[in-house]
Amino acid sequence: MYDFIEPALFAVLTIATIASGAGVILANRITTSALLMAFTFLNVAGMFLLLGAETVAMFQVLIYVGAITVLILYGVMFTPQSPRPYGLFFQTQKWWAALFVVPIAIFVALVSFTFRDSATLAPKGGDLLPLATSVFRDFAFPFEVASVLLLAAMVGAIVLVKRDEE
Amino acid sequence: MPVGPFGIDPAIWAPLRLVIAVLLAVGLVFNGALAQIYLERKIQAIIQDRLGPLHTGPWGLLQTFADAIKLLGKEDIRARLTDKWFFLAAPSIVFSPMLASYVVIPFAPSIVGADLNVGLLYLTTLGSMTVLGIVIAGWASNNKYSLIGGLRSAGQLISYEVPQILSLVTVVLVVGTLSMVGIAESQPGWQLNVLVLPLAFVTYFIAGLAETNRNPFDLPEAESELVAGFLTEYSGMRWAIFFLAEYGEVTVVSSIVATLWFGAWHGPFVEVFPLLGVLWFTLKTYFFVLVFMWIRATLPRLRIDQLMSLCWKILIPLTLTNLMVTAVLLLVFPTTVVPVAIANWILLALFVMVLPYVQRRRLVALRERLRTAA
Amino acid sequence: MAVPLGAFIAVSAVLFFIGTAGVLVRRNAVVILMSVELMLNATNLALVAFSRRYSSIDERGSVFVVFIFVVAAAEVAVGLAIVLSAYRNRPTVDVDEIRSMRG
Numbered sequence: 001m002y003d004f005i006e007p008a009l010f011a012v013l014t015i016a017t018i019a020s021g022a023g024v025i026l027a028n029r030i031t032t033s034a035l036l037m038a039f040t041f042l043n044v045a046g047m048f049l050l051l052g053a054e055t056v057a058m059f060q061v062l063i064y065v066g067a068i069t070v071l072i073l074y075g076v077m078f079t080p081q082s083p084r085p086y087g088l089f090f091q092t093q094k095w096w097a098a099l100f101v102v103p104i105a106i107f108v109a110l111v112s113f114t115f116r117d118s119a120t121l122a123p124k125g126g127d128l129l130p131l132a133t134s135v136f137r138d139f140a141f142p143f144e145v146a147s148v149l150l151l152a153a154m155v156g157a158i159v160l161v162k163r164d165e166e
Numbered sequence: 167m168p169v170g171p172f173g174i175d176p177a178i179w180a181p182l183r184l185v186i187a188v189l190l191a192v193g194l195v196f197n198g199a200l201a202q203i204y205l206e207r208k209i210q211a212i213i214q215d216r217l218g219p220l221h222t223g224p225w226g227l228l229q230t231f232a233d234a235i236k237l238l239g240k241e242d243i244r245a246r247l248t249d250k251w252f253f254l255a256a257p258s259i260v261f262s263p264m265l266a267s268y269v270v271i272p273f274a275p276s277i278v279g280a281d282l283n284v285g286l287l288y289l290t291t292l293g294s295m296t297v298l299g300i301v302i303a304g305w306a307s308n309n310k311y312s313l314i315g316g317l318r319s320a321g322q323l324i325s326y327e328v329p330q331i332l333s334l335v336t337v338v339l340v341v342g343t344l345s346m347v348g349i350a351e352s353q354p355g356w357q358l359n360v361l362v363l364p365l366a367f368v369t370y371f372i373a374g375l376a377e378t379n380r381n382p383f384d385l386p387e388a389e390s391e392l393v394a395g396f397l398t399e400y401s402g403m404r405w406a407i408f409f410l411a412e413y414g415e416v417t418v419v420s421s422i423v424a425t426l427w428f429g430a431w432h433g434p435f436v437e438v439f440p441l442l443g444v445l446w447f448t449l450k451t452y453f454f455v456l457v458f459m460w461i462r463a464t465l466p467r468l469r470i471d472q473l474m475s476l477c478w479k480i481l482i483p484l485t486l487t488n489l490m491v492t493a494v495l496l497l498v499f500p501t502t503v504v505p506v507a508i509a510n511w512i513l514l515a516l517f518v519m520v521l522p523y524v525q526r527r528r529l530v531a532l533r534e535r536l537r538t539a540a
Numbered sequence: 541m542a543v544p545l546g547a548f549i550a551v552s553a554v555l556f557f558i559g560t561a562g563v564l565v566r567r568n569a570v571v572i573l574m575s576v577e578l579m580l581n582a583t584n585l586a587l588v589a590f591s592r593r594y595s596s597i598d599e600r601g602s603v604f605v606v607f608i609f610v611v612a613a614a615e616v617a618v619g620l621a622i623v624l625s626a627y628r629n630r631p632t633v634d635v636d637e638i639r640s641m642r643g
Contacts, residue, residue: 007542024571037577052592054282066291108557112546138598161625
């Protein structure tokens with residue numbers, strides 16, 4: 001009886017995602033871009049929930065909104081710029097970018113509608129158990145390599161930002 | 167023609183249930199905050215050998231209402247800000263995840279908002295969204311003390327998420343499910359998880375103290391440090407929203423402790439009257455809230471470097487060791503949790519006995535170094 | 541009435557190309573990093589949509605997405621460290637002006 005909810009939610013999430021994504025690259029002030037990016041991450045997490053992938057949705061919010069947005073806000077805070085307008089409409093290359101990007105985007109979006117199977121009625125349980133068994137059993141080695149990658153990134157970031165003690 | 171509960175048409179019951187649930191959650195948060203503000207002032211007063219609020223109402227019970235009316239009537243001062251919209255949005259960003267946490271907390275055998283099968287992961291995720299609000303609050307105030315307070319608080323919150331999540335994962339290893347209702351049901355009668363995993367309880371409690379910015383970890387928002395940190399420019403009702411968020415978060419952390427380690431609703435006569443579970447759950451949660459307040463009235467505040475070294479040098483290795491030992495013992499003895507319990511109690515005893523000794527030796531070495539340098 | 545899979549892929553494509561336009565046009569290094577994150581998010585969305593619809597035993601698309609999360613976090617950390625170091629040498633993050641290695 002409440003069948004209309006799923007397409008309605010999808011429509012709302014689509015409009016919100018694309019609008020905030022466009023806002024990230026069009027905004028004049030960089031702080032507005034950062035917050036709209038966090039809003040885009042939340043909307044993509046909502047789409048994951050609509051697909052039934054709840055563990056991935058939780059990871060998305062935890063990692064992207066909780067950590068990466070804070071990192072980008074630190075970057076924004078520590079690199080203050082003079083208040084010139086930096087938004088998209090003041091760049092001179094915007095017509096070239098539009099020429100390259102818009103036709104390909106329209107083409108890909110139209111082609112992708114050939115996948116006509118319904119995505120949200122897949123009869124499966126949640127994705128926690130298959131995801132966990134895959135990561136820790138079939139892909140255990142890439143998991144370990146990812147840990148080493150994170151360690152290297154952490155050490156590298158600290159070394160890069162260290163000031164030389166005279 | 168299906169009939170919903172109370173004989174209402176199910177088409178009306180679904181949105182009505184949503185509205186009732188949201189109103190209950192909001193009512194719970196606000197009433198809980200009112201009760202906690204009063205309790206905090208009274209308990210701090212009694213521990214500090216004075217009397218606390220006495221005049222407004224019998225035993226000062228109406229003091230919180232008087233405070234709320236005062237806060238509502240305060241002038242909304244806004245200095246020249248970096249960004250007006252961020253300044254206005256920050257209290258909501260800090261408050262909303264706390265309110266959304268009440269969905270998965272199991273109050274009684276069938277009284278739970280939604281039995282998500284990733285309930286514990288959901289609570290952790292919401293805990294990490296408050297960091298964003300605090301960074302925005304500190305930065306939008308256009309005040310270098312607020313900025314430093316906000317960044318320090320964000321660093322503290324992000325650092326203490328790691329021991330928190332590791333302690334929760336240890337419990338999940340033993341119980342086998344991330345769902346809060348499943349964890350609550352896995353502890354019937356006296357088989358409480360605290361008898362199996364006391365070290366995880368202690369480390370989660372310490373990490374929870376730091377996650378909610380409570381004493382002894384309340385450096386970012388204390389009144390005597392950094393002019394109240396990221397809260398400096400917030401006055402009146404905006405400050406009240408930050409504090410509602412803090413008391414609500416304290417209640418959520420206490421509920422998590424009560425659910426994971428003390429059997430959420432289990433108590434005498436719960437099988438006969440399922441609604442009695444709400445009473446036991448509330449009593450257990452408020453016991454831990456009182457322990458939070460007791461700690462606040464007793465312990466001094468940690469400095470930011472002491473706080474961070476406690477997290478990275480002591481709590482993280484401890485929780486990692488706990489997790490590894492629990493996992494190995496569960497693999498070797500898959501049918502019983504008694505070896506895990508023994509190992510955990512041994513680790514807890516080591517932690518409690520060895521830590522003061524190590525700290526004293528470090529203090530002696532530091533004094534020696536200072537004396538030879540002077 | 542249910543949502544077709546193609547709709548999710550179309551949203552992912554549009555978001556990806558918005559991110560590409562951001563990388564091509566904007567000159568502030570931090571905004572370029574943000575656009576790269578948008579592109580990674582679009583990829584994640586496409587992967588999870590396909591994985592939930594077509595994988596029968598295990599969620600290989602979602603596993604790939606978990607590794608993309610890890611790599612994206614590492615990349616943002618190191619990228620911001622580089623931007624901050626460049627900012628310290630001369631106080632600009634405009635990528636048109638950081639060109640002392642240009643031939």
